[in-house]
Amino acid sequence: MNAVLETFLTDEIGPLPFCPGCGHDRLIKALDQALVKLQPDPKKVVIVTDIGCIGLADRYFTTHAFHGLHGRSITYACGLKLARPELTVIVLKGDGGCGIGGAHLLNVARRNIGITLIVANNFNYGMTGGQHSVTTPTDGLTATTPQGNIEGAMDLCATTIAAGAPWAYRGTGFDRDLADRIADAIRQPGFAMLDIWDMCTAYYLPRNQLKKKDLSGMMERLGLPAGLLADKQRPEYGEQYRKIHAQAKQAVRRRPGISAKYGHALNQQTGIVIAGSAGQKIRSAAALFAQAGMFANLEATQKDDYPITVMTGHSITEIILSPERIDYTAIDSPGYFVVVSEDGLQKSKALIKALASGATLYAEESLDLPETDARVVRLPIVATAKKINRLSIGIVALGAMLADSGLFPMDAFKESISTLQKKVIAEVNLQALDAGARILQSECD
Amino acid sequence: MALEFLEGNEAIARGAMKANCNFFAGYPITPSSSILQHMLDLLPRDGGIAVQAEDEIASIGFCIGAAMAGSKVLTATSGPGISLYSENIGLAIIGETPMVIVNVQRQGPATGSATKGAEGDIQFTRWCTSGGLPVIVLSPATVGEAYELTFHAFNLSERYRVPVFLLTNKEIGLTRESVDLDAIELPSPVERKRVAMGEEYLPHDFDYPSAVPAFADFGGEHITRFTTSTHDKAAFLATSPPLIQEMIDHYTAKVDAAADELALVKQHLEDGAETLIVSYGITSRSAAVAAREARAIGVKVSTLCLQTLYPVPRTALISAMNGISKIIVPEMNMGQYILEVERLAPAGIEIIGVNKMDTTLISPDEILEQGGLR
Ligand SMILES: Cc1ncc(C[n+]2csc(CCOP(=O)(O)OP(=O)(O)O)c2C)c(N)n1
Numbered sequence: 020m021n022a023v024l025e026t027f028l029t030d031e032i033g034p035l036p037f038c039p040g041c042g043h044d045r046l047i048k049a050l051d052q053a054l055v056k057l058q059p060d061p062k063k064v065v066i067v068t069d070i071g072c073i074g075l076a077d078r079y080f081t082t083h084a085f086h087g088l089h090g091r092s093i094t095y096a097c098g099l100k101l102a103r104p105e106l107t108v109i110v111l112k113g114d115g116g117c118g119i120g121g122a123h124l125l126n127v128a129r130r131n132i133g134i135t136l137i138v139a140n141n142f143n144y145g146m147t148g149g150q151h152s153v154t155t156p157t158d159g160l161t162a163t164t165p166q167g168n169i170e171g172a173m174d175l176c177a178t179t180i181a182a183g184a185p186w187a188y189r190g191t192g193f194d195r196d197l198a199d200r201i202a203d204a205i206r207q208p209g210f211a212m213l214d215i216w217d218m219c220t221a222y223y224l225p226r227n228q229l230k231k232k233d234l235s236g237m238m239e240r241l242g243l244p245a246g247l248l249a250d251k252q253r254p255e256y257g258e259q260y261r262k263i264h265a266q267a268k269q270a271v272r273r274r275p276g277i278s279a280k281y282g283h284a285l286n287q288q289t290g291i292v293i294a295g296s297a298g299q300k301i302r303s304a305a306a307l308f309a310q311a312g313m314f315a316n317l318e319a320t321q322k323d324d325y326p327i328t329v330m331t332g333h334s335i336t337e338i339i340l341s342p343e344r345i346d347y348t349a350i351d352s353p354g355y356f357v358v359v360s361e362d363g364l365q366k367s368k369a370l371i372k373a374l375a376s377g378a379t380l381y382a383e384e385s386l387d388l389p390e391t392d393a394r395v396v397r398l399p400i401v402a403t404a405k406k407i408n409r410l411s412i413g414i415v416a417l418g419a420m421l422a423d424s425g426l427f428p429m430d431a432f433k434e435s436i437s438t439l440q441k442k443v444i445a446e447v448n449l450q451a452l453d454a455g456a457r458i459l460q461s462e463c464d
Numbered sequence: 465m466a467l468e469f470l471e472g473n474e475a476i477a478r479g480a481m482k483a484n485c486n487f488f489a490g491y492p493i494t495p496s497s498s499i500l501q502h503m504l505d506l507l508p509r510d511g512g513i514a515v516q517a518e519d520e521i522a523s524i525g526f527c528i529g530a531a532m533a534g535s536k537v538l539t540a541t542s543g544p545g546i547s548l549y550s551e552n553i554g555l556a557i558i559g560e561t562p563m564v565i566v567n568v569q570r571q572g573p574a575t576g577s578a579t580k581g582a583e584g585d586i587q588f589t590r591w592c593t594s595g596g597l598p599v600i601v602l603s604p605a606t607v608g609e610a611y612e613l614t615f616h617a618f619n620l621s622e623r624y625r626v627p628v629f630l631l632t633n634k635e636i637g638l639t640r641e642s643v644d645l646d647a648i649e650l651p652s653p654v655e656r657k658r659v660a661m662g663e664e665y666l667p668h669d670f671d672y673p674s675a676v677p678a679f680a681d682f683g684g685e686h687i688t689r690f691t692t693s694t695h696d697k698a699a700f701l702a703t704s705p706p707l708i709q710e711m712i713d714h715y716t717a718k719v720d721a722a723a724d725e726l727a728l729v730k731q732h733l734e735d736g737a738e739t740l741i742v743s744y745g746i747t748s749r750s751a752a753v754a755a756r757e758a759r760a761i762g763v764k765v766s767t768l769c770l771q772t773l774y775p776v777p778r779t780a781l782i783s784a785m786n787g788i789s790k791i792i793v794p795e796m797n798m799g800q801y802i803l804e805v806e807r808l809a810p811a812g813i814e815i816i817g818v819n820k821m822d823t824t825l826i827s828p829d830e831i832l833e834q835g836g837l838r
């Protein structure tokens with residue numbers, strides 16, 4: 020057994036730095052007493068603070084000490100706790116920190132990450148000269164509310180409880196049982212917060228002609244209750260995280276690799292554009308096509324363009340295939356253009372008009388095409404796909420395009436589909452591919 | 465050989481896993497969101513933690529906390545998120561926190577063209593926080609390099625205890641390419657030097673300015689401290705000017721002294737070439753095509769592609785400028801890295817920026833024409 024520790028404070032760097040009578044001093048001593056009661060291994064405790072007078076305190080503890088940015092202490096504490104769940108992580112924060120870091124306050128409560136938050140609430144920014152904070156009472160006089168505060172005071176406990184805090188307590192630095200209540204908070208497996216009212220003797224107290232011990236009276240005047248305000252445990256975030264992931268733990272799914280085993284007929288980098296609509300599986304059909312190119316010993320790239328509202332409008336994919344390394348990944352002049360829907364056509368009209376005479380345009384037969392120098396091949400893509408599956412438009416179109424262009428063997432496309440897709444989907448797509456490949460044949464028949 | 469068809473963002477996630485990353489926190493933003501998605505897919509299966517935080521400030525805050533507890537951390541965002549990271553990046557510098565930060569650049573300023581590529585954050589990354597102290601910035605040109613440089617970024621962040629940026633672009637992050645990651649040769653993952661058991665511990669100890677202090681994990685066997693405030697080697701508040709300067713010199717020297725070691729470049733220097741193209745990121749690929757086309761018409765051109773942007777690979781740049789009379793610097797911004805080139809170029813060299821910020825790639829033709837090579 021280790022010796023019992025009589026304090027967790029050190030005087031190595033001198034006494035606590037606060038102004039005479041500052042409430043923070045009392046609070047830090049209460050935290051020390053709470054730790055003495057709990058006797059944790061100091062190596063397993065981290066005191067996290069941020070900027071403000073209260074933030075000067077972490078380094079006076081014999082535990083680990085983490086002093087971060089104004090209002091952000093909760094975020095570091097969450098990182099520490101998630102990375103090392105065995106740690107006791109205690110955040111000391113000012114009311115100022117609760118304002119600037121309000122989002123973190125709500126979210127740590129909502130997530131229920133098992134840290135302890137002690138707010139040293141002195142109704143103003145001590146460190147910067149007594150400006151008003153989110154907890155300054157209405158009418159309160161501060162450096163920045165010389166006519167009296169016209170803002171409302173935030174009820175830190177009610178706010179965090181509403182956000183989901185399972186455990187919350189409000190008290191004052193003068194409460195005789197403060198160390199016990201802090202110890203209670205530290206014992207909680209989930210998030211626990213204490214809103215501890217104390218006095219800034221340099222600014223808030225003199226400006227508002229308060230008595231040092233009038234904190235309980237202030238609570239009453241503001242209608243804010245004291246004591247234990249929430250005590251309702253629910254699963255702690257980190258514990259829950261590890262539990263659900265341990266259950267779901269599976270080896271990382273590695274996609275099947277692609278080996279270049281077919282030949283191809285390309286002698287230069289070639290751009291292929293496929294223009295359709297959301298819901299036509301353009302992107303995935305194009306990816307299968309590009310990977311078919313890889314099976315045929317070609318390098319490939321793919322870029323997709325679609326509106327942020329993904330389920331509507333155009334879906335345009337650019338594929339580049341090349342027998343050599345692809346450096347420049349834009350398509351200035353496509354060799355092949357496939358357009359299967361009105362959305363795709365509208366979005367790419369200018370590109371289609373600009374197609375070079377050596378290019379081929381494969382178009383759904385029902386579309387009203389602009390003038391172009393490209394060779395135009397009109398195809399019953401939609402009607403053909405309809406007979407198989409409405410999601411197979413992309414594969415049908417690319418099957419027809421491949422059969423006509425002969426860029427690489429049809430077997431490479433089949434292999435891409437059967438290797439990279441789930442069996443049921445692959446079966447449908449192989450049918451679609453076959454139907455697409457035969458469109459032109461049947462036209463000639 | 466097993467090829468895959470991967471986007472740059474997935475390659476980054478895979479590179480991070482290869483480097484033994486075990487903590488990720490991020491906030492969704494195009495075009496970096498899929499890094500969050502891939503890390504959520506990969507990390508928890510591997511016993512790690514990947515979380516979506518409430519905002520970018522929390523993302524980097526979680527990461528700094530986890531890193532100081534001993535984790536290897538990654539976060540990823542785009543320009544607007546880097547703006548929110550800014551203050552905490554300074555914290556990671558002053559606290560000597562190893563961490564990797566990905567910026568998948570998109571067209572700015574502000575929300576800009578959220579889904580389009582750009583390279584507008586070059587100087588922003590170098591000077592992204594108050595104080596102006598150095599950070600390490602790597603920039604990949606391909607999906608394969610995104611994987612490789614993410615891995616290196618982790619190693620560098622561990623070795624130098626400094627935030628390392630991977631500065632990429634929507635044009636790499638969201639473009640899929642055929643790539644064989646297993647064929648990319650990588651060194652072993654580096655672990656930060658940790659203080660030995662029983663040894664006296666100071667969180668920022670160094671014998672000479674560029675020495676990198678040993679690390680003790682929060683929650684480990686040594687009591688440790690971390691602070692955002694000016695501090696001494698023990699991480700206690702420091703107010704004495706000589707002591708403050710000593711620490712500043714240390715943060716500066718540890719990165720600057722390693723500049724040559726950190727300099728990752730790819731160069732193709734031609735004997736007798738009078739023109740040099742200096743490039744980085746996706747634009748390096750247009751530069752490569754432009755140089756090939758120039759050579760094909762008999763114009764000798766050297767190329768220098770920078771994978772390390774900061775610290776500036778001075779030695780490589782200066783030696784590539786040898787015998788050169790014209791330098792072309794193509795950039796998807798209005799002229800940022802060209803400032804570094806101008807700083808180093810001897811007087812009399814003509815320096816031409818090829819600049820564009822219309823969200824499209826700079827083409828080889830634009831480099832050839834604006835660079836006067838054709
Ligand atoms: C981002 C940022 N904004 C402003 C400041 C300046 N600042 C330092 S402490 C502080 C307020 C601290 O008040 P509080 O959290 O209530 O702590 P107290 O001093 O009252 O204990 C402010 C605004 C800062 N350090 N960082």
Ligand code: SF4
Nearest residue numbers: 038041072145219220
């Ligand atoms: S300024 Fe106020 S809060 Fe700060 S130490 Fe003095 S009394 Fe305490």
Ligand SMILES: [Mg+2]
Nearest residue numbers: 113114141143
């Ligand atoms: Mg305060």
